[in-house]
Amino acid sequence: MFGEEKRTQIGRTLQEKGVNGPCEKCGHNQFTVLDGYFTYTPQYDLTSVNVGGPNIPTVGVACENCGHISLFAAKRIVPQDF
Structure with missing residues (x-):
């Protein structure tokens, strides 16, 4: 399980990479890191x-x-984990 710190890091990294627009299905702007x-x-x-096999x-x-x-792709969002 991810701790709060890991989820915050993932969310921050996605925002830094420009992944911060509205939901592509409904237009809502709030997301939760799974x-x-x-x-x-x-x-x-x-x-x-x-x-x-490979994944x-x-x-x-x-x-x-x-x-x-x-x-x-996790290797682009949390490369330090690999």
């Missing part, structure tokens, strides 16, 4: 599911109005 990392797992073909770690934010979730 707790923990999320991963995308690349799939190399459409006939099977790759589990346990792309991300950090997420959710709109406080509609709940829309946006994910960002």
Whole structure:
């Protein structure tokens, strides 16, 4: 779980990178940094599911109005964690 300091750091970094506009779905301007990392797992073909292989770690934010979730590559937001 992320502590308050980590969530604040992620939010600040996103703002510094210009990720501070309104929600792309509802236009609301308040977001919450989600707790923990999320991963995308690349799939190399459409006939099977790759589990346990390479993945792309991300950090997420959710709109406080509609709940829309946006994910960002963690290596660009918290590179010191890698």
